[in-house]
Amino acid sequence: MLKLLGFLLLLSLIALAVLYSILYLPYGPHAETFVDIAPGTSALAIGDQLQRSGIIRSRYGFDLTRAWKAGTLKAGEYRFDHPVPLTEVYDRLLRGDVYTRALTIPEGYNIFDISRAVEAAGLGSRQAFLAAEQQHTELIANLSPHATSLEGYLFPDTYRFSRHATPEQMLATMVRRFRQEAAQLGLSQADTDLARTVTLASLVEKEVNQDSERPLVAGVFLNRLAQKMPLATDPTVIYSALLEDRYRGAIYASDLQSPSAYNTYRHTGLPPGPISNPGVAALRAAIAPAKTDYLYFVSDDNGHSRFAASLKEHAAQVQQYRQAERAAGRR
Numbered sequence: 001m002l003k004l005l006g007f008l009l010l011l012s013l014i015a016l017a018v019l020y021s022i023l024y025l026p027y028g029p030h031a032e033t034f035v036d037i038a039p040g041t042s043a044l045a046i047g048d049q050l051q052r053s054g055i056i057r058s059r060y061g062f063d064l065t066r067a068w069k070a071g072t073l074k075a076g077e078y079r080f081d082h083p084v085p086l087t088e089v090y091d092r093l094l095r096g097d098v099y100t101r102a103l104t105i106p107e108g109y110n111i112f113d114i115s116r117a118v119e120a121a122g123l124g125s126r127q128a129f130l131a132a133e134q135q136h137t138e139l140i141a142n143l144s145p146h147a148t149s150l151e152g153y154l155f156p157d158t159y160r161f162s163r164h165a166t167p168e169q170m171l172a173t174m175v176r177r178f179r180q181e182a183a184q185l186g187l188s189q190a191d192t193d194l195a196r197t198v199t200l201a202s203l204v205e206k207e208v209n210q211d212s213e214r215p216l217v218a219g220v221f222l223n224r225l226a227q228k229m230p231l232a233t234d235p236t237v238i239y240s241a242l243l244e245d246r247y248r249g250a251i252y253a254s255d256l257q258s259p260s261a262y263n264t265y266r267h268t269g270l271p272p273g274p275i276s277n278p279g280v281a282a283l284r285a286a287i288a289p290a291k292t293d294y295l296y297f298v299s300d301d302n303g304h305s306r307f308a309a310s311l312k313e314h315a316a317q318v319q320q321y322r323q324a325e326r327a328a329g330r331r
Contacts, residue, residue, distance in 0.1 A: 025085065026082075026083035026084050026085055027055075027056060027057045027083050027084075027085070027086065028054065028055050028056070028080050028082065028083040028084055028089075029054055029055070029080055029081065029082075029083070030081075030082060030083070031081065032079065032080075032081045033053060033054065033055065033079070033080045033081065034077055034078070034079055034080075034099065035049060035050060035053045035055060035077070035078045035080065036076075036077045036078075036164075037049065037073075037074075037075045037076060037077075037078065037093075038075060039075040040075070041075060043062075043063070043066050043073055044059075044063065046062070046073055046093070047059035047060075047062030047063055047066075050062060050089065055080050055089060056086045056089055057086065058086075061086050062086060062089075062090065065086060065087060065090045066090070069087075069090060069091075069094070071094045072094070073090075073093040073094060074093060074094070074095070074096030074098065076096060076098030076099075076162065077098055077099050077162055077163060077164065078092065078093070078097070078098060078099055079099035098162065099162070099163070100160035100161055100162055101121050101122055101123055101160065101161060101162075101163060102121065102158055102159070102160055103117060103118060103121045103123060103158070103159045103160070103161055103170070104117065104157075104158045104159075105117060105154065105155075105156045105157060105158075105159070105174070105277065106156055107156040107205055107277070107278065107279030107281075107282065108156070108205045108206055108276045108277070108278070108279075109154075109156060109276065109277055110151060110239065110242070110275060110276045110277065111130060111133040111134070111149055111150065111151050111154070111277075112130065112242055114129070114133070114154060114277070115127075115129040115130040115133065118167075118170070122163065123161055123163065123165065123170065124167060128167060129167045129170075131167075132167035132168060132171060133149055133150050133151070133154070133167075133171065134148065134149040134150075136150065136167075136168060136171055137149065137150065139153075139171060139172060139175045140153045140175060143179075143194055143195065143198075144194070144195040144198070144273070146195075147195070147273055148272075148273065149273070150171060150174075150175065151202075151273060151274045151275070151276070151277065152198040152199065152201075152202050152273065152274025152275075152276070152277055152278065153174075153175050153178045153198065153274075153277070154171065154174040154175065154178065154277045155174055155175075155177040155178035155180075155181055155277065155279075156277055156278075156279045157174075157177055159173060159174065159177075161173075181280060181283070182194070182283070185280070185283055185284060185287060186287070187283070187287070195273070196270060197283070197286045197287060198274050198278065198283070198286070199270050199271065199273055199274045199275075200218060200221060200222075200270065200286040201218075201274075201278035201282040201283045201285065201286035202274035202275045202276045202277070202278050202282070203217075203221060203231070203233055203235065203236070203270075203271075203275065204217050204218050204221070204278065204282045204285050204286060205276050205277075205278040205279065205282035206233075206235035206275060206276050207233060207235065207297075208305055209303070210303070210304055210305070211281040213304065213305050214281055214282055214284075214285035215284075215285040215288065215289050215290040216290045216292065216294065216297070216305070216307055217285070217297060217305065218285040218286050218289035218290070219289040219290040219291060219292050219294060220292075220294045220295060220296065220297055220307065221233075221289075222289050223292070223293070223294065223295050224295060225268075225269065225270070227295070228268050229268065229295070230264055230265055230266070230267065230268050231264040231268075231269075231270070232264055232265050233264050234251055235275055235276070236262045236263065236264040236271050236275055237251055237255050237256060237258070237262070237263055237264070237265060238251065238255075239262050239271070239275040239276075240255075240258055240260035240261075240262035240263050241255055241258070243260070243262065244258075244260065262275065292307070292309075293309045294307040294308060294309055295308070295309060295310075295311075295314075296308045296309075296310075296311065296313075296314035296317075297314075298314065298317050298318050298321055299321065300317075300320075300321060306321075
């Protein structure tokens with residue numbers, strides 16, 4: 001009898017040791033391994049998939065953990081790169097701790113910049129994303145009915161996307177973020193001037209990087225528009241060259257003579273659409289520009305702008321700027 005009890009005790013100890021090793025001893029790959037769990041996959045199938053992928057020792061241990069912890073397991077792609085206990089694997093699936101890649105869109109990025117950022121983040125090819133940016137204007141049909149791309153409506157932020165996210169899914173997320181921010185700023189979808197406001201904000205975004213100066217620059221542009229003066233802003237010339245795939249890293253005399261509607265040296269009024277994706281500060285400036293008599297501005301050597309109401313005053317400021325540049329050896 002004692003021998004039987006001893007044998008049973010030994011079996012129990014062995015079973016407990018095996019169970020402990022299955023549930024709590026680290027196991028899994030030492031190299032990066034991805035497991036993509038499709039929506040609708042049953043818990044039994046998930047355990048089998050994890051075992052076949054070398055993430056857990058035993059699918060039976062996974063089933064036992066499910067009976068103990070319960071909960072809803074989340075579909076998605078998971079990344080494993082070092083051994084962990086089965087319980088940790090299970091907890092990750094409960095949390096939906098899926099693998100994503102960060103995509104950072106700074107204020108002022110245009111559709112060309114964003115497509116390059118997407119490729120650099122490993123989320124797709126630059127060409128495919130740029131094509132989608134220019135194709136899926138239905139995402140902003142009620143905001144800008146005549147838009148030829150999503151330029152201006154891809155809100156600058158840091159996003160996290162699955163490696164399998166499509167360009168359409170990523171673009172929809174960025175546009176949705178724009179709508180949220182626009183609503184908080186008081187920009188209504190029913191506002192007939194919304195597209196004009198976004199276009200103005202995109203110019204302000206590219207012209208200055210000091211938030212305190214953005215309303216002043218917006219005011220300058222509106223004053224010039226009111227007097228039917230060309231806006232004569234370099235970023236629009238660069239954008240027209242980008243659209244025609246002829247930008248060479250600098251503005252040339254031929255660029256200033258371009259017939260493009262985006263060339264604000266030759267055409268009065270705002271360009272046909274935004275030239276970048278503005279952030280909150282630029283949007284606020286376009287919504288509430290400063291009321292001044294300024295018609296001109298020029299950068300100084302401290303990264304700020306100097307404003308003038310007359311061409312004579314502006315010419316003097318430009319001359320001072322050029323002298324400072326020469327003195328610093330930058331020209």
